[in-house]
Amino acid sequence: MTDIQTTLTKTPKALPPSDKLGFGNYFTDHMFVAKFAEGKGWYDAQILPYSPIPMDPGASVFHYGQALFEGMKAFRQADGKVVFFRPEFNHNRMVEGAARMCLEAPPLDLFMEGMQQLVKVDERWIPSEPNTALYIRPTLIGTEGFLGVRPSKETMFFIILSPVGSYYGEGSKPVKIWTEETYLRAAPGGLGAVKAGANYASSLKAALEAKKKGYAQVLWLDVEHQGIEEVGTMNVFFVFKNEIVTPALNGSILNGGTRDAVVQLLKDKKLPIVERRITITEVIEGLQKGELLEAFGTGTAAVISPIGELHYRGKDWLINNGQTGDLSKTIYAEVTAIQSGKLPDTHNWITPLA
Incomplete structure (x- = not known):
């Protein structure tokens, strides 16, 4: 000791x-x-x-x-x-x-x-x-x-x-997200995978500008302004008709503990969770075709934060009509139930106060 x-x-x-x-x-x-x-x-x-x-x-x-x-x-x-x-x-x-x-x-x-x-x-x-x-x-x-x-x-x-x-003033209501195409949060070989203070310093300008426009967080893209990385203080998941996608950990994305837990819970449910590169173009096309059903962020602070609206290149795109999706509700309820002791801890995630 x-x-x-x-x-x-x-x-x-x-x-x-x-x-x-x-x-x-x-x-x-x-x-x-x-x-x-x-x-x-x-x-x-x-x-x-x-x-x-x-x-x-x-x-x-x-x-x-x-x-x-x-x-x-x-x-x-x-x-x-x-x-x-x-x-x-x-x-x-x-x-x-x-x-x-x-x-x-x-x-x-x-x-x-x-x-x-x-x-x-x-x-x-x-x-x-x-x-x-x-x-x-x-x-x-x-x-x-x-x-x-x-x-x-x-x-x-x-x-x-x-x-x-609650982390957001909106509580558990769906949040509005601004897609950032001017500033970068991180680059390959940099500090993106580290919870370094410098990452948050570099994100402040874009986040401040987004909030002035009425958006709660920033959707960060890669150096090509195409690949989706993460959402401000959260990792991000997109629920399509045929698969659930979260950006793969590529060295410039933080490996979130809640992200990791959600991936495991989705696998437990035998749902088609995939960790891969996903682009903003793919997300917009999914919305246009009606194939993107919902999206949510994951993080210690907010746990699960449903995304109700995504701004990209001058247009606000509603996701699930701006409502919290069924999977977002289910995963939030399950994570919080494990944390509160209402569900069994089958993955040894809980450590008691000694």
């Missing part, structure tokens, strides 16, 4: 109303922090009151963007038990991302023990109402102070927690 020193806050916050949570607006009383240095290894693992982090102004995270994070959730089930959804998946992805970003990834025991103990300390923050959860944000940053383009020799790993409700 990892030795973690705990210092409890003397001024605990009042809990926010569960029906006013939104997403990422509140933070719990404590955070977990651990440090790594070359030649020293991991040290100084602590749970501390939530507070600013002292940082050298020359830290590589500021100058060279060495930062990546994970997104996961803890749930309070109907019997009161607290569980995590697929934390090992998130650790594995952090390890892979850290290698690409030249940062030191925390070992599994540090990752899991830090998360477990922090959530236990702040357990009162976990909401129990439907469609709520405790969002968990494990983060890695380069902290060595220097100027010169090379990897940091020091890494900080920290975890913060936030009680959350």
Whole structure:
């Protein structure tokens, strides 16, 4: 077991109303922090009151963007038990991302023990109402102070927690998506497959412009502005009459944990799920011919987000008449039922709070 020193806050916050949570607006009383240095290894693992982090102004995270994070959730089930959804998946992805970003990834025991103990300390923050959860944000940053383009020799790993409700203001209603043809989120050989802060920085401009036009998210295309990659904060699925398609993981698409779970659930149902390249032209043609029945995004934040409208080259295309599709409803109900304990966990996705 990892030795973690705990210092409890003397001024605990009042809990926010569960029906006013939104997403990422509140933070719990404590955070977990651990440090790594070359030649020293991991040290100084602590749970501390939530507070600013002292940082050298020359830290590589500021100058060279060495930062990546994970997104996961803890749930309070109907019997009161607290569980995590697929934390090992998130650790594995952090390890892979850290290698690409030249940062030191925390070992599994540090990752899991830090998360477990922090959530236990702040357990009162976990909401129990439907469609709520405790969002968990494990983060890695380069902290060595220097100027010169090379990897940091020091890494900080920290975890913060936030009680959350629906990600979108629309709740579970179908969202409107803008197809982006000017900006790129990622390119082959880049950071697209890594949950790096830089990916989100590069997406902000297009997302801001799309929201000004009344769209909730951006549909990102590849460098040829044809191949579909992902939707802002989500992976994406298209339900045709004869197959269900999600873009194949090509090195510039994030391997989402919810995406992975949905692919497995669709396979369990013997449905024709295919991971392959799909173009925006194919999607529009499918809509014109009446062969594209529905579309939805998948992600930790929103779980399943039905897409009701897609804008492409000056035209808004309704998908399923702007209504939530049957498969979207079914998959959302199944994932959330597993998370809440109403359905059995046949794939060992649930980890209990120890």
